[in-house]
Amino acid sequence: MTLMRFDPFRELDRLAEQTLSAGTRAFRSMPMEALRRGDEFKIFIDLPGVVPDDIDLTVERNVVSVRARRAPAHQEGDEVIIDERPYGEFSRQxxxxxxxxxxxxxxxxxxxxxxxxxxVSEASKPRRVALGSGSTTEDGAGSKTASASASGRATAS
Structure with missing residues (x-):
């Protein structure tokens, strides 16, 4: 297998893609999938070629920040034939x-x-509320009033 040094059509596609997606380049380099599984959320972020030591993950209040650094594979003295892999620092919040x-x-x-x-926080999980029994009492004037139970339901007679 040989590598072409220059393909004018591929180069045109690459330049068009870079120009049209300049604002979304960071998004493209860290694709994500998020889902809910039971009582927790799972988030999967693709970081191919990034070693764990080059990933910074911080949480501040309700904001999770992910920063990753990927270095190019070529070294000084290498003759680079094709270099389409994104590298540098990428971040996502x-x-x-x-x-x-x-x-x-x-x-x-x-x-x-x-x-x-x-x-999911404990306060946000659904919880079962016990229903209390309603009771009726008489006030001093002899009229019956309804008392509310713990469930917020009232009974009257």
Whole structure:
């Protein structure tokens, strides 16, 4: 297999892509998938070729920031034939809703994928509310009044 040094049509495609996607280049270099699995959110960020030591993950309030650095493979003295791989520093911010617990966020990286696990906060999980029984009492004037139970339902007679 040989590598072409110059393909005018491929070069034109590459230049058009760079020009039209200048604002989305960081997004393209860190594609993401987010999903809810039970009581936690899973976020998968593709970071091929990035070693774990070159990933900075910070959480401040409800903002998760991911910074990654990828260095080019070529070294001084190498003759670069084709270089289409993005390298440099890339970053992405995720804004978490109030229903998530950023204090219990965990992260792992495997096979070039950064996996974030963010549990749903305890206060946001659905909980069962016990229904109380309503009771009727008489006030001093002999009229019956309804009393509200813990569930907010009232009974009257």
């Amino acid at each position: 995720l804004f978490l809703g109030d229903n998530l617990d950023p204090d219990r966020l965990s992260a792992d990286t495997r096979d070039g994928v950064l996996e974030l696990t963010i549990p």
